[in-house]
Amino acid sequence: MNMTLGKLGIDLLSPDFIANPYPYYDILRESSPILYDADWKLWFVSTYEDINTLLRDRRLGRDMEGAPKPDPQTPFGKLHHNSLMEKEPPDHTRLRGLVNKAFTPPRVEALRQRVTEIAHRLLDAVQPRGEMDLLADFAEPLPVMVIAELLGVPEDGRAFLRPWSHAIVAMYELSPTPEDEQKANQAVIEFSTYLQGLIDKRKFTPREDLISALVEVEEAGDRLSEAELIATCILMLNAGHEATVNAIANGMLAFFRHPEQFELLKRSPDLLKTAVEEILRYDTPLQLFRRWVREEMEYKGFRFETGLQLALLYAAGNRDPARFFDPHRFDITRQDNPHLGFGAGIHYCVGAPLARLEMQVAFQVLIERLPNLRLACETVEYRPNFVIRGLKALPVIC
Numbered sequence: 001m002n003m004t005l006g007k008l009g010i011d012l013l014s015p016d017f018i019a020n021p022y023p024y025y026d027i028l029r030e031s032s033p034i035l036y037d038a039d040w041k042l043w044f045v046s047t048y049e050d051i052n053t054l055l056r057d058r059r060l061g062r063d064m065e066g067a068p069k070p071d072p073q074t075p076f077g078k079l080h081h082n083s084l085m086e087k088e089p090p091d092h093t094r095l096r097g098l099v100n101k102a103f104t105p106p107r108v109e110a111l112r113q114r115v116t117e118i119a120h121r122l123l124d125a126v127q128p129r130g131e132m133d134l135l136a137d138f139a140e141p142l143p144v145m146v147i148a149e150l151l152g153v154p155e156d157g158r159a160f161l162r163p164w165s166h167a168i169v170a171m172y173e174l175s176p177t178p179e180d181e182q183k184a185n186q187a188v189i190e191f192s193t194y195l196q197g198l199i200d201k202r203k204f205t206p207r208e209d210l211i212s213a214l215v216e217v218e219e220a221g222d223r224l225s226e227a228e229l230i231a232t233c234i235l236m237l238n239a240g241h242e243a244t245v246n247a248i249a250n251g252m253l254a255f256f257r258h259p260e261q262f263e264l265l266k267r268s269p270d271l272l273k274t275a276v277e278e279i280l281r282y283d284t285p286l287q288l289f290r291r292w293v294r295e296e297m298e299y300k301g302f303r304f305e306t307g308l309q310l311a312l313l314y315a316a317g318n319r320d321p322a323r324f325f326d327p328h329r330f331d332i333t334r335q336d337n338p339h340l341g342f343g344a345g346i347h348y349c350v351g352a353p354l355a356r357l358e359m360q361v362a363f364q365v366l367i368e369r370l371p372n373l374r375l376a377c378e379t380v381e382y383r384p385n386f387v388i389r390g391l392k393a394l395p396v397i398c
């Protein structure tokens with residue numbers, strides 16, 4: 001119990017850890033499944049059962065009174081303050097209810113045709129070259145285009161979404177630097193100004209998009225403030241693609257490393273649904289999320305003091321042998337797979353039905369169009385981020 005992550009020899013920010021955190025999670029889970037690290041000032045939790053239980057415990061939350069937060073006078077601080085993801089009920093319930101309507105399974109299913117068209121269009125552009133960076137040419141633009149269309153961001157504004165989003169989500173890593181903060185503030189200013197222009201246009205000429213729908217709610221009364229409207233649009237645009245990009249690229253890498261599973265999927269495309277769930281379990285795109293201790297509590301003999309944070313390692317829970325049979329095996333036929341890739345409890349991913357659809361379409365179109373796809377390099381490199389973990393590039397031969 002005195003052991004720290006340091007004493008376990010685990011450096012969460014080292015390239016070696018980020019490239020393959022899974023053996024380290026095994027050590028952590030087996031030796032200290034609930035571990036306080038004084039340097040990080042975090043309780044690390046690594047078993048499936050504990051993460052799944054704690055995510056549903058209302059004494060913990062994404063917000064709490066008196067939590068040290070980014071200065072609300074700064075652009076990033078203001079965004080953070082108005083983001084539904086950083087709220088707890090009743091504000092969380094009110095804001096989440098508004099966006100939830102856009103992501104019901106039937107509404108999302110209606111997008112399948114359009115997502116398929118976008119996927120084909122992207123491959124039309126690169127297939128003749130016989131090679132591509134699957135990340136930059138396919139996994140990135142697909143979810144960006146889908147979420148931009150859904151919200152109603154016109155084509156000429158889309159090139160900025162990715163850099164703005166990258167700068168903002170860097171603040172959710174474990175130890176953002178002052179330079180990260182400065183970049184995030186600048187990105188929030190530019191992103192908000194851009195969205196404000198779009199919102200003003202939609203007020204006069206509404207369209208069939210999510211921005212118009214949210215503008216209508218804002219104008220109807222006090223259920224959505226203008227700052228919340230902008231924060232919600234930014235959250236949807238960022239959360240709506242960051243993880244999906246990595247999920248598609250991680251999934252393809254898993255197939256390259258397990259060619260028999262790729263062959264199986266090509267022979268049996270009806271396995272697409274279970275394959276997508278397995279990708280989210282096996283190489284979880286969002287490795288951890290934090291929760292504040294809002295009320296002092298005892299859990300399995302540990303005392304969580306108010307004001308501290310828990311780091312729930314979803315990706316470690318997803319490889320827990322106590323919950324998943326043969327957890328390090330990539331098995332696209334896996335049936336019993338209630339993974340934590342989308343979290344659990346009240347902050348469970350609101351975009352999960354869309355993310356699933358995008359991934360199913362992405363792999364379906366890839367196996368149909370490029371059945372001989374193979375990796376064009378010996379090793380792959382990861383970006384130096386742990387929370388939103390993903391590849392720098394995925395060069396392939398088509």
Ligand code: HEM
Nearest residue numbers: 085239240243244247289341342343347349350351354355
């Ligand atoms: C494979 C892709 C995706 C993964 C792995 C993923 C994962 C997650 C996870 C783990 C959470 C919970 C965070 C927590 O526990 O604190 C979350 C929340 C959220 N996700 Fe996703 N997500 C994905 C795609 C999407 C998409 C496509 C959208 C939007 C269209 C979206 C919107 C959101 C929002 C708004 C929240 C906050 C919900 C709340 O706080 O109530 N996500 N996501």
